[in-house]
Amino acid sequence: METISLKEQFLAFKAQNPKKRIRDIAAALQVSEAELLMTSLGESTVMLDDTFEDILKEIPSLGYVMALTRNDYCVHEHKGIYTKVSFTPNAGLVLGADIDLRLFMNQWKLGFAVEDNGHKSLQFFDGSGVALHKIYLTEKSNMENYNDLVTRFRKAEQEAVTVLPADALVKSEKSDEEIDLPAFHQAWETMQDTHEFFGLLKRFGLSRTQALRLAPKGFARQTDMHSFKKVMQNCSGQQVPVMVFAGNNGCIQIHTGTITKLVEMETWFNVLDPEFNLHLRQDAIAAVWHVVKPSSDGDINSLELYDKNGEMIMQLFGKRKPGLPELNEWRKVLAESL
Template sequence: MTTTQSLKERWAAFKEQNPKTRIRDAAKELGVSEAELLATQIGETVQRLDGDFRDLLKEIPTLGYVMALTRNDSIVHERKGIYEKVSFNEHTGLVLGPDIDLRLFMSRWHFGFAVDENSRKSLQFFDQDGTAVHKIYLTDKSNEAAYEALVQKYHAADQTTPIVTIPYPEKAAEITNEDIDVQGFQASWLAMQDTHEFFGLLRKYKLGREQGISLAPEGHSQQITVDQLIKIFETVAQRELPIMIFASSVGCIQIHTGPVKKLVSMGPWYNVLDPEFNMHLRADQVHSIWVTRKPTKDGIVTGLDLFDKDGNSIALVFGKRKPGIPEMKEWQDVVNEVVAA
């Protein structure tokens, strides 16, 4: 087992040789979790936080204008704004501001740190296996005094005991299509009144998300390419259509609602580089993209589901909509045009 001191030394040597490598990638190279790597800096640039993170999150609005970051291995989702309407029902939380829009699953929030990287201050939260769940960065418009007060309030008394991460068991294998009630599943799909019912259908029929989408009724799902996805982004940007981009970690779903404007490809990354919203998508890690059409009481809802090679969800994309309001025809037109072409 690697001791904190030897890991600290290994990371120092790694950073010297790879100064531009981000900590998440460095952790993979060194065979440890990001939280373990970050914890080697406790007492220097990092402080460990303690207490009920639900209470801490209720105080994030005092920080004012910040940047929220949620990511998985294939996408980074960064949204600037103010945390508003923070609420919890047991271990499920919501942040429902017009800019910062989050769904929080607090059973996955195990470690918290206050981090000061070259005067760039942040609060960073991790799962029990050391994977990043959510990060909150101060901006030049943030209330730094409120940040310092928050860090002091939730500062852990014990800053010396090494953190202990616990890996999650591997995902169970999906059942084969031969063992699925496909007819029943398709009938249930066609009977949906709300897109949120889809999660229940997957549980009922014991399906993974991509597996379920692949078994949709005829005309309700089809695959497209990364080039077609990029064409959809370019078209909504040209037509100034507001869209919704969902990206999730194990403990947080972060949603951008609005237009996308500045689209830039840089090596394997496909980026949205707007003042309030940045998205960085590893296009080379997108293994499959599905257009889905789900019935609701407000009409068909058209979405894009992105998956990696292991069937993990990378991101979801929709036209801007709210319950009770039909989907924008302009969004349907863009998707249909690109699919047809």
């Protein structure tokens, strides 16, 4: 598809559907979001260098912004200031009180500065043109520093590039019969840190939902969306602080704190608080699991939401820090709600 013809299609679709978001327009036109942005290079979009770590280290200078990370069925938005930005060879971290991110930089391939209806943002995508993370300026942001950042990191060639088709979803999963269940159960029951769980999946060749199905007795049980919403409502009503994880293969965004205003609108279940918004598409949730993972600080309980392909949509924990046991208030809410 020629870029110019795609641009015409994009403009025509926007004119007929002014309230549609660009992600939905991309899906309707069967292209990626990044491809649509590249139709406005030289106008409202600037392509950035792929020095993403250097760009992210400059984000604290923008001050108060809104961070947005999403997958197909969950949007996680948090306002605040980027602080404590750091990188290792494998991942990046933003560890502020408000903006809390885990960044998997091998997935970051494209970056843009975008102006749309007066809103300015920095947007980052994978090689298939799927959005990984977006940073929106607010009325409190430092506009001068933003303009300087865009100037300094502007790519010399402002030309559209080819994005790759998204890889077909391939699950690394053995048959149940091939799993050494006694060894798997022992490994689960003797975990010292919840982060060991990913390594356990790789070691035994399990998908995440398969691991939950085959978990040792008492460590994973399936529940439902009604129970999940009841947990959220009780946490809201009792002001029990939680941790809400959501993201994609390039970024996980975390809210730590209370949730207050819960609103259901059509198929969406929402948290609409001043600093934190969550938008969760209920009809896409195929499974809800209550999962217990041992740690050196005691058992850690979470609720995990999955789509029909077994892909994680979001996770919910009680607020905690390493070295501290899980909140009794969180355990009480789970006992009351599940």
